[in-house]
Amino acid sequence: MQTAPSVMNSEANNEICALVPPPLRRLFDPQANALPTLQATCQKILNMSGDTSSPDALAQIVSRDPGLTCKVLQIANGIAYSPQQTITSVPHAVTWLGLDTVRTLVATAQLMEHLAQMPDRRPLLSRLIAKALFASTHAFELGTAMNYPQPGQLFSAALLYSFVDLVIAYQAPDLYELLVEARTPADEANILGVSKTRFATALAQTWVLPTGLVDLISAPPPVAETRWQTNQQIFVGLVSGANNLVSAMANPSKPGVADRIRRTLQQGSALPERSLQEALTRAFDKGRQLSRSVGITETVIAQASASPSTLTPSISSPKVQTPSPDQPRSQTVPPIQTHPFETLQKFQTSLLAAKDFNSLLSTLVKALHDDGGFTRVALALLNPGDTDQLLGRVVVGVDEPTQHLCSFTGSLTVDHPLFLRVLKQHDPILVSDASAEEPQSLHPTFAAIWQTSSAVLAPIRVGNRPIGLLYCDRGPYSSQVSPHDLQSFQLFFGQAILSINRLAGIL
Template structure:
């Protein structure tokens, strides 16, 4: 009896037939990643084994610690060890992030595939975050492999986009026509020689992925309109349902369709509607943290189009996060400088920093320690801290600067009325997270004041709101010195790692303890 791969191989479009060759240019990177992520049942590694793998890569170490300490994952105390981070996040998530990071790095060798495939990976990470967050709301024991299965349920899209980008764009154009399921299948067969689902099932068999994942890929992409009763129905419903939801959120302009899928998930899981909405909001924040941890641009909601569909140069907003910086700009601004302690020994540096924070007995000492660590451990050159006047919430007062002399002009540039003099700094205070300002001179409605720009003479910086619980108390500014020295995404990642530890310590000092979300 022929296998799924043997059944469709000859019928496939010639551009896709190399998918089933023993060796195909570039594709082994995707194949190896999928096998690494999904072959959980045969993998005897434990948290310690996984921790050792992570420790071998300082950049990956920093990313995993940053994710574990992020607001989305709400640790009660700062997490400074990789085994603790692996336990906190879960082996399924960490293994998927390790493998996905490896794939993203390899994709840089094929720039014509990079943008398209990474956009699909971003959607997969959103889907995985939504699936695991909804599962937590169901109050059932966690299912091993749910994150990985949700991440790679779109295996057909990934493989086609990787192997034949033009065919993938043709499929996308067909999907936008809103055809019925049967007509959509015929359209896919006309383009590919088989449906995307058939391609995915055949690939799972050809790559020797777990049999249960192959069965899941063969599940029709609809959702039952009744409660999911068995573990198998729940697992399949979570994977398929969240994929449908993310696909609708990223490509549809019809709120009714999104609401309909959400309603089907709510009925299937039995979660109260208000609880589900809160979980979906939390899932979105977790997804953003996951995407950032892998180092990808957050393209969710902005599906990649064919090159001919792009119009005009990309305008870089002055409030861009590093996940919004074009790859070509990143390559131009990375500096060949001596590595910092956070790059050489991130784990030990974070531990030392945490001991300094624990020793702080007041807010001034704690923030001064943060500023000092940004200089000595992270390589920032200049740091400024401004606090809100407790009796006048519109008044900002410069309190601390490092790396500059004399200090007075810099403190003055951080002082004044937020509404009248510093609308840009007011936007920093209102932000939910730190921001990487890539070019002060371009693209943002709220530019810093002329005085601020004249004093600092910087092209880029990281700025972040300082909060006690949810209440803003001030902000912090950090840069690499005067123009043309630039702050890049690697700087932002290191800043976040130190910032997250500082935020938790500020709350501890104030008697506010972050709580982990209820399962």
């Protein structure tokens, strides 16, 4: 038997059904089952289907599907989610990522497979799914930075907060395009027959989604330029704020809107500028990885403005010494071996004079080449907004620097699995015979350009977070890097990493 509130909701929903345009009316008929795929997706994400309620049960579902297994393990092993660990089993990946993230991956991947049968609508719906994924990671990371007790709830709520956009775009794309231009509830009512909030609330009740989500959709956002005081204000502020921020980031035609929303989030959360920016950078990175994992490869969201310290450094190649023509570089005894104390003292002085990351990293590259005995030295950095992407930035000791730098650029998971393994470590490693590495470890283009037989590879980390890697060798093929060269490298590397972390305020 229906309770009185249920009867009232049913009557209200019937009233709304009579007001909305004909293409949307079937959505309010429980018997019509108009959008079973979307409705099932919402219920899976919210764990209403019952088969994803525990890590073991969810791991079993993922393990039965090779495609899902690959997606989950790839996300779990990316720098964005596990900067130090290598995860090899699905149960470990599910535990590591969290139920909310894995449930979302499972449900969204299945939805994307369904959309493959709708090529005319897939681009629009893919953009909306990407926006929802980005909103969920932004709410989660901001909540984590605030020590919110259950950030997973923020993730799921932010993901479904704008579910009505996807529903309308799926059912009536023309109406959705009109709705995008609406500025007020009155504008929305002219298109939908009722305001968008009223429409979404009624649809959530029709689909029997949790009361908490219904209340969230209908709740007014916290007052701007005030600090959130209650848990409810924090919850609503983060979920609605994350969605508003991502929507603004996805619409570059309105400059300044994203910055205003960002300021509102900072005022409401009371996060320091640095903590806020770090959370937003992590959120953008994770949103990019989740979107790519479900097959959305186009750039849907442009990263919001960031403080200069969080951007990828723009480093110019330092001036280096040129070896004497009558003495090959590979046979030169480097200063670190002939005058170690003086060489390290000079290097330390150069580090102290460096005022930013750019000059520190340039100093390190130059010292390894001039004083460390390495013929070729290269620096590659991670894109902070997409840490699966490596960017070649500086190289010395080669005739074709552009070609050599481009050989570093690419996806860690697809193009450079060896570099991904290096970035998860803390210490430099000596690759004694690069040709003996696993066939897929070195990209064929990289191997052909560098023609290396041995090299030193080292992760550059700020705290526990890798930001890039160094590559050093003594020339192509026969010029071997020895364990003694690795020891020399570590003398420079250790001092440089300490200086980098001091500059970052970690030490």
